[in-house]
Amino acid sequence: MSIAFPAPDPAILARRDEILAGLARLVHPEALIASEDERRAFETDGLTAYRRLPLAVVLPSSTAEVSAVMRYLSGQGVKIVPRGAGTSLAGGAIPQEDAVVVGVSKMARVLELDFENRTARVEAGITNLAISGAVGHESFFYAPDPSSQLACTIAGNIGMNSGGAHCLKYGVTTNNILGVTMVLLDGTVVELGGQHLDSAGLDLLGLVIGSEGQLGIVTEATVRILRAAEGARPALLGFPSPEDAGACVAAIIGEGLVPVALEYMDKLAIEITEGFAQAGYPLDVEAMLIIEVEGSDAEIDEQLRRVVTIAERHRVKTIRVSKSEAESAAIWKGRKAAFGATGRISDYICMDGTIPTGQLPLVLQRIGEIVQREGLRVANVFHAGDGNLHPLILFDINKPGEMEKAERAGEDILRLCVEVGGCLTGEHGVGIEKRDLMRCQFDESDLAQQMRIRNVFDPAWLLNPAKVFPLDGRVLA
């Protein structure tokens, strides 16, 4: 366990009863969670190796309640950890003992659908998939699609600026949000952006998206919804080496094709998923690509024909072009099951660095070396079009020292990503997981500037204070 949490403030712990009583005056009784048993459900998030029991949990049901809670807690000097569904893989929503979790999961209504203007107004606790669900009858959808979309909330997506498999074409969260309602620490409610394009003045909306719950609590959002393409179908391509697959990706993009998804799996990832999902993936290849394109049937055929022609110039061994919805589902089945299948055979940690795609073969080789050095194995599954890697480092939590080895390998992989011109995190966020690596990517002046901006919103560092910035060397207001 190498990631440190700040020691809880004993003065706050001692005032727990008083603070709970104060909160009880502000929200409905069922919105306040005080018992240890019930608080347990909030002690961690998707980074389950780390846990801290919060002082209390509040689940307000309106912006006004969030505002009252924020005003009260900040007035009392109590730390606040904003929470959506708690699926963060970076530990972004993990509480601390002297903090109150303020969750938006009870605020999950669709407020307004406007197909003519292609927007939806929602409460922030709605799940990502529920937005697409609410507009699907008109063939619209909300584009960013994290694999966790059944569970994760738009609040969490905004917190992390989340991505998904279809981001190559449609962008990530920040490209698909037009406005938010946000409660500042002192309870003030602000509107950033709106239903129009480009917010007025400085781009505070852009600053807030991806700020990991450090600037305020988002309670509502206006999101862009898009008309779905007429259809979409993937091709599956198997290659004798990662170099061939990487060169094929570069050639596809170089020829002006921008597929809607371009996913990469290595040999171990293929084997693991095949053992679980039986999607019929080729077991005799070293690397596999799933390339999905969109349009009418004829447009799809033409694009996939071009993709296959390019692949043939790169020693492709297996070609499976989907001709039907059933074949598409079969191709996606393994990829979608990749994390789950890995979890069935082993403990793993999932890394999330991004690299310039030209560095792919080199980076894959070095990842292999790093992980081998620790005596572990790695399965690589990632978004190849944009260079966002997800190496899954396999380990056995019951073997003493293995988790530390996995974490060490993970850190070295992220350092490698930065070294070749990429970054520590492409979509999962910094949270606590990458907090102590921030100095690999940023100089002190870079970090100091970010912290000074953070200070404008939260001078006392009460909002999610253990995250993102290394605990030492903080620039205080």
Place this chain on the structure above:
Amino acid sequence: MTTITPRDEQEACAAVAEAAAGRVPLALAGGGTKAAIGRPAQTERTLSAAALSGVTLYEPAELVIGARAGTPLAEVEQTLASRGQQLTFEPIDYRPLLGSAGEPTIGGVAAANLSGPRRIQAGAARDSLIGVRFVNGRGETVKNGGRVMKNVTGLDLVKLLGGSWGTLGFLTEVVFKVLPKPERATTLVLRGLDEAAAAAAMSAALGSPYEVTGAAYLPAGLGGGASQTMIRLEGFAYSVDYRGGELRRLFRRNDLDIVEGEANTALWRGVRDVAPFAAGISDEAVWRISTVPTKGHHFTELVARDVSCRWFYDWGGGLVWLACAAEGDAGAAIIRAALAQTGGHATLVRAPAEVRAAVDVFQPLTEPLRRLTAGIKGSLDPVGIFSRGRMYAGI
């Protein structure tokens, strides 16, 4: 008026540090083509990025280009075109509208978040901007973002610097995501629709699965005879052919022309650069209004009750370019009262300096947002030397 033209980032840091120590206000500039946008500021020194020039990174297969801030936009666009690529957000060239001279720079594109008609489908400049380096008001270099498309490491200052009009930092280098240039472009021009019908037609086109990349409306008289509702498709030839056919079917009851090739390029350049109100043709004040697309024509109806004005729409009706007499407050009070009903914001992009000094050029802020804006300005530029007052009085 002196102009300092640092040759590298270090010189820029030194120049800023010196100005900060002496509390000397600096106007930040690239090519200076947009100097007349914003509230007039009293600065005796300009810090220019003109000598920070050159493409620093171009990887066509990674869809990314980086350049020093003072690199002419034209140079960036030519570099991209040589590999069949482009900046996807179609940045407006403000020179015709403002009657300004000089070379727009890539840093200026970022600092002003300049987008054109394709913004409706491909996002704004800020959506393509993935990395910046800048000098803050302490004379320190700061980097944020980088050269990869997916990056959520730390606070997103790239977005904050995009569209900050030189008030937060002196950009030294910017990195943009790029996309292939489309093989073919075609525009359906529907003739004679009134504003409500045009708004509905543009919504229908933008809500279709055909990925319309431009939707604009020129009222009768502005673009010649009857009104023109313009709907653009771009992409591979086979795709544009097919989608054009589908859209023609959708609008089969309309009087409709197809525009392609050079004429099509010129048509959209005119929309992008606000040709109907270009300097030399008109000396009116010009407002740029972003509102809810289907409410664009309600907005103009409200304004036209009290102000004599002309206008046209881009972004499916959501971007209104409005011209009126450059007298008094140039319609500011009425325009902003109308926006209170429809939502959105208005910027006075062209008016004589006296008018820009007297009215809020940028949309006035609510009190909490003003506080945050001032706080952010202070956190980047503690002494307040960068283009002070250009966006908001006192900030």
